[in-house]
Amino acid sequence: MDNYLASGHLKDANGFVLNINFELLKGCPYQCEGCFVNKEQDKLITEENTDKLFNLIDSSSQNGYRTFIAFIGPTDFLVSSNTVDVLSDPSIVEVLNEFKRLSFQTTYLNISNMAPIIETLNKYYNECEIEVNLVIDPAKITDTGYLKTLEKNKDKFLNALNRENVRSFGIMNVYDYDKTKIGNLLKDYEFMHKRVEHLFETTIDYNFSIGRKPDLTSAEFQKATNRIKELFNDSVVSSEKAQYLRFSFGKLTDSLIEKQYNYLNGKLYASPLLYERFASFNDTFLVPTDSFQIEEVEQYENTLISKQFVYANKTTECETCSFLGSCVDRGILFLMETYNVKDCLVAKDALETINYHGAKAVN
Numbered sequence: 001m002d003n004y005l006a007s008g009h010l011k012d013a014n015g016f017v018l019n020i021n022f023e024l025l026k027g028c029p030y031q032c033e034g035c036f037v038n039k040e041q042d043k044l045i046t047e048e049n050t051d052k053l054f055n056l057i058d059s060s061s062q063n064g065y066r067t068f069i070a071f072i073g074p075t076d077f078l079v080s081s082n083t084v085d086v087l088s089d090p091s092i093v094e095v096l097n098e099f100k101r102l103s104f105q106t107t108y109l110n111i112s113n114m115a116p117i118i119e120t121l122n123k124y125y126n127e128c129e130i131e132v133n134l135v136i137d138p139a140k141i142t143d144t145g146y147l148k149t150l151e152k153n154k155d156k157f158l159n160a161l162n163r164e165n166v167r168s169f170g171i172m173n174v175y176d177y178d179k180t181k182i183g184n185l186l187k188d189y190e191f192m193h194k195r196v197e198h199l200f201e202t203t204i205d206y207n208f209s210i211g212r213k214p215d216l217t218s219a220e221f222q223k224a225t226n227r228i229k230e231l232f233n234d235s236v237v238s239s240e241k242a243q244y245l246r247f248s249f250g251k252l253t254d255s256l257i258e259k260q261y262n263y264l265n266g267k268l269y270a271s272p273l274l275y276e277r278f279a280s281f282n283d284t285f286l287v288p289t290d291s292f293q294i295e296e297v298e299q300y301e302n303t304l305i306s307k308q309f310v311y312a313n314k315t316t317e318c319e320t321c322s323f324l325g326s327c328v329d330r331g332i333l334f335l336m337e338t339y340n341v342k343d344c345l346v347a348k349d350a351l352e353t354i355n356y357h358g359a360k361a362v363n
């Protein structure tokens, strides 16, 4: 049951894995519920930035890291206005080819522009594995026509791409599902999963796009995170179901191996693992590195770890919790401090079931 991992290769890793989420695409025409991406912002890698990124990549590899996934977002790559320009930019080609896998996301609602994108991928990125993640609107998972469109377009795209082993994960934006017509159904993970499981591998990844909202309040953050906490805690009631309903940080050691950062216009940002990687471009998340040497980044990480252990004694239960080390490693207490959260932020009942293989009592 290791294939719920963002990377099935992590279990074989004998050093650190370095992933970077590159914010490069813009111009998405959709208004997906729960999406807080800045769709019009210019996102660049200048020549100077390329040198810095190579500092990071080179110093990482000298220190036991292996570059693995470059996420290229934040918008739907099949409809963004600059996908081909970005992917054929010489600096970007150079940097992205340092990664084993390129990961994109799409709604698969419109594939009419796929030909030049596939041509560009085949021209410049033949050596890279490709991952195409599917952004699904939870409000539409009972809409058979919608699901059929996704399936049809996915098949067409993958046939045209004609690459082996294209990985695919399912993503849902987190928002107030109670505002949808199927709010109650969206409290049942198993129901959601069964409606869409044929479209991708593994389990649904919940994307807290709300983290990108520049003025995100503590109340908004807690409302969004509580929804998913309750979803997992209420759904995972037995070890049998835990096998089926794993979520990305369910296996506590992954974050010890996998390091991931968000990159925007020459700056590196911390990316805590809250079920899935969290993206915020507020200064609080900025990794203070001028030289982009991995040693500087590690120093920042160590400071962050110390601060989180200090914050633990300001919370209601983290200090005595058996998951404290893992939550610190994933940056959960950093998120708690940033958004002034005192109570457990994550689906602790589900974590216990998954990791201790014990059944949670059904109320």
Ligand code: SF4
Binding pocket: 317, 318, 319, 321, 322, 323, 324, 325, 327, 332, 343, 344, 345, 346, 348
């Ligand atoms: S956030 Fe929850 S699971 Fe993590 S250390 Fe605190 S109480 Fe434990």
